[in-house]
Amino acid sequence: MMKKHNKPWRTTLHETIYESNTVAGKIFDIALLIFILGSILVVMLDSIASYHLSYGYYFNKLEWIFTALFTIEYMLRLISIKKPLRYVFSFLGIIDLLAIIPSYLSIIFSGAQSLLVLRALRLLRIFRIFKLTQFLTEMEFLRTSISTSMKKISIFMLVIFTLVIILGSIMYLVENGENGFNNIPESIYWAIVTITTVGYGDISPVTPLGKFIASIMMFIGYGIIAVPTGILTTDLALAIRSKQPGHETCPACGREGHDGNAKFCKYCGSSL
Numbered sequence: 001m002m003k004k005h006n007k008p009w010r011t012t013l014h015e016t017i018y019e020s021n022t023v024a025g026k027i028f029d030i031a032l033l034i035f036i037l038g039s040i041l042v043v044m045l046d047s048i049a050s051y052h053l054s055y056g057y058y059f060n061k062l063e064w065i066f067t068a069l070f071t072i073e074y075m076l077r078l079i080s081i082k083k084p085l086r087y088v089f090s091f092l093g094i095i096d097l098l099a100i101i102p103s104y105l106s107i108i109f110s111g112a113q114s115l116l117v118l119r120a121l122r123l124l125r126i127f128r129i130f131k132l133t134q135f136l137t138e139m140e141f142l143r144t145s146i147s148t149s150m151k152k153i154s155i156f157m158l159v160i161f162t163l164v165i166i167l168g169s170i171m172y173l174v175e176n177g178e179n180g181f182n183n184i185p186e187s188i189y190w191a192i193v194t195i196t197t198v199g200y201g202d203i204s205p206v207t208p209l210g211k212f213i214a215s216i217m218m219f220i221g222y223g224i225i226a227v228p229t230g231i232l233t234t235d236l237a238l239a240i241r242s243k244q245p246g247h248e249t250c251p252a253c254g255r256e257g258h259d260g261n262a263k264f265c266k267y268c269g270s271s272l
Contacts, residue, residue: 013080017073032073036099036122039066043119067103070119074100095121145236153228160224164191167217171210179206197221 168188175181180203
């Protein structure tokens, strides 16, 4: 009768911590997310003065309990992987480390515990739990559209930057250095706030001509907001359309109608 060989404990631990296709792995990940949400909630409640005065002692204890659990989890991740340094310097590894460092820093530096909100970044692990990582490939469309539209958006932003400098300087002259427009930098700050339709209201024109210029800038601001969005949306649509069968666009001749797996243009022979 053959003996059943058990998996090495490190392999089992690795499957539980790093894999989500097992029952133990899913339970571990869900429990981890619950702890992360709990720790974030504690930090948020502790920032409320009335709650801090009444329950600060308990919040502090809970924070250290969560920190201890996350520290143990971090050490287990290092133990169960063959190349620990690869995990340490990975994106999620750095986030995991940032989740526990603030508590230890608070022993030396007062107020460092406020950085515990960085634990919210650990919620990114939800992608692995629900196996959404396969959809991250769709992010390639967004990356392509951003890189394609970056030049056009950069030129557009340069025009806006020039515009706010000119209009801010004009407002400084119109308001005669008064009513909050004490200097050109502050006037430019007002122009940026106005043209982006934020409108803090901390600086506002008083003269009729100043109000007229401000009104024009507000109308310009509404049009400006739509331009970068339109550029990015158009490039995103083109990126998605170019990946659909029959819509691969040749970068040389610009013609479509190629097969989905085509590597060369059937019209001019250029590489797709």
